[in-house]
Amino acid sequence: MRHRSNTALKRKSLLTAKVLRWYRKNGRQLPWRNEDDPYRVLVSEVMLQQTQVSRVLTKYPRFLKRFPSLRRLTNAKTSDVIKAWEGMGYNNRALRLQRLAVTVLDEHRGRIPGNIQELEALPGIGRYTAHALACFSFGQQVPVVDTNIKRVLTRLRSPQSRRPAPKEEDIWDLAESLLPRQHSHDWNQALMDLGATICTAAQPKCDRCPLVDLCPSAYRVSRRTRAAKKPEPGRDGIPNRIYRGRTIQALRELKTPGGMTRTALARKIKPNFTSVDRRWSESLLRRLQKDGLIRIRAGNRISLPE
DNA sequence: AATGCGTGGCT
DNA sequence: TAGCCAAGCAT
Numbered sequence: 001m002r003h004r005s006n007t008a009l010k011r012k013s014l015l016t017a018k019v020l021r022w023y024r025k026n027g028r029q030l031p032w033r034n035e036d037d038p039y040r041v042l043v044s045e046v047m048l049q050q051t052q053v054s055r056v057l058t059k060y061p062r063f064l065k066r067f068p069s070l071r072r073l074t075n076a077k078t079s080d081v082i083k084a085w086e087g088m089g090y091n092n093r094a095l096r097l098q099r100l101a102v103t104v105l106d107e108h109r110g111r112i113p114g115n116i117q118e119l120e121a122l123p124g125i126g127r128y129t130a131h132a133l134a135c136f137s138f139g140q141q142v143p144v145v146d147t148n149i150k151r152v153l154t155r156l157r158s159p160q161s162r163r164p165a166p167k168e169e170d171i172w173d174l175a176e177s178l179l180p181r182q183h184s185h186d187w188n189q190a191l192m193d194l195g196a197t198i199c200t201a202a203q204p205k206c207d208r209c210p211l212v213d214l215c216p217s218a219y220r221v222s223r224r225t226r227a228a229k230k231p232e233p234g235r236d237g238i239p240n241r242i243y244r245g246r247t248i249q250a251l252r253e254l255k256t257p258g259g260m261t262r263t264a265l266a267r268k269i270k271p272n273f274t275s276v277d278r279r280w281s282e283s284l285l286r287r288l289q290k291d292g293l294i295r296i297r298a299g300n301r302i303s304l305p306e
Numbered sequence: 307a308a309t310g311c312g313t314g315g316c317t
Numbered sequence: 318t319a320g321c322c323a324a325g326c327a328t
Contacts, residue, residue: 048324055313056324089312096326126326146324192324201322202317232310245312291311 015156015214016180016187022210023190028053028197031060032136033189038112039070041137045129046097047088053196059088070110073101079304082293083252091248095292096124114138135184143175144188148195153178155199160217235270235280243269243284248293251304259295259303 030053032044043063047056066084067073073081078098085094100122104112112133113119119130127145134140145153145168153174154166166174180187198209206218232239246269254260266273266281273281285302288294295305 045324050311050323050325051313052315052323054315054323087313089314090325092311093326124326128325132324144324148324196324230309239311241311242313248312287310 011214012178013180015178015211016183018210018214019190019194020180020183020186023186023193026197027186027190027193030057036137036139038114038133038137040064041133042100042112043067043097045132045136046093046124049090049093049129051089055088059085070101070104070112073098074105077306078292079306082248082304086249086252089245091245091293092291093124099123100125112137114140116140116142132188135188139185141179141181141184143172143179143184144192145172145175146192146195148199149175149188149191151201152191152195152199155204155217155221156211156215158216160221235277236272240284244288244293247284247288248304251294251302254303257303259297259301261301265302 032041035041035044044056044060047060047063063084067076067081076098078095081094081098082091085091088094103122104110108118113122114134114137116130116134119125119133120127125133131142131144132146134142135144150171153171154160157166157174178187194209194211198205204221206212206215206221209215209218212218232241234240235243247265250265250268251260260268262281262285265285266277270277270281285294285296289296292305295303297303
């Protein structure tokens with residue numbers, strides 16, 4: 001810290017004070033913020049990967065009621081875990097969550113590890129989630145960088161008009177340097193709230209931002225000219241991931257045991273299915289099978305994995 | 307390193 | 318209203 005100037009230090013303490021004050025008054029009340037049990041925090045963080053708070057709010061309590069502990073999750077049928085994941089999207093996360101539970105039981109005596117390196121080695125846990133668990137569950141004074149915090153810090157660091165976007169590592173370094181020791185939990189949560197509710201991507205509400213006086217990007221966020229994204233692979237203009245989702249959903253809704261035939265399934269997910277779609281449909285199923293999301297049984301019937 | 311991976315609300 | 322996009326991760 002010796003290299004930092006006094007003005008920089010003052011700026012930091014002013015910044016953190018403003019954010020923490022704003023958070024105390026305006027922070028959202030979210031159920032997982034009152035949790036420190038690693039399993040319960042883990043479930044929330046995995047659910048929140050690329051998924052809005054509003055969606056997680058409705059699914060989180062139901063999932064925990066169904067799988068109240070890591071051990072209960074390991075003992076569950078995978079098909080039930082996938083069913084409980086309904087409405088969440090990115091079904092691979094449900095699989096990885098259960099695989100994580102099994103890994104923790106086998107390799108960590110059922111205790112979710114508290115250090116970042118071991119966390120990051122677990123299935124479905126990347127840099128963000130590892131740091132989130134370390135901070136929110138284990139009380140470590142470490143930064144967290146998600147898409148919200150990345151946006152807030154990027155705008156705070158330099159005028160938004162000036163580009164290109166900073167490197168990922170620079171953002172983590174900046175987050176580390178701003179961390180108010182002993183307040184990391186609230187600070188990280190506060191920055192995420194700020195990004196989600198005020199410093200939003202499209203139309204930031206600078207008039208309501210506690211940092212408006214400190215932010216070089218205030219009222220200067222221009223509309224993004226996005227490079228047109230390459231269309232995803234799909235069929236009839238519909239991305240494959242949509243058909244994958246429909247496939248899993250159809251199998252969730254199937255009440256009778258024994259699975260569905262390929263043809264019945266194909267017609268269900270693609271109403272105008274014809275024989276020319278056979279090859280495409282087969283490759284779709286193959287990938288789902290490879291991911292472990294479906295089982296193709298002898299007798300050619302498809303179901304969720306046990 | 308670029309791409310694949312859900313879902314449903316919002317504009 | 319058709320397209321955009323949201324607490325990332327794995328390969």
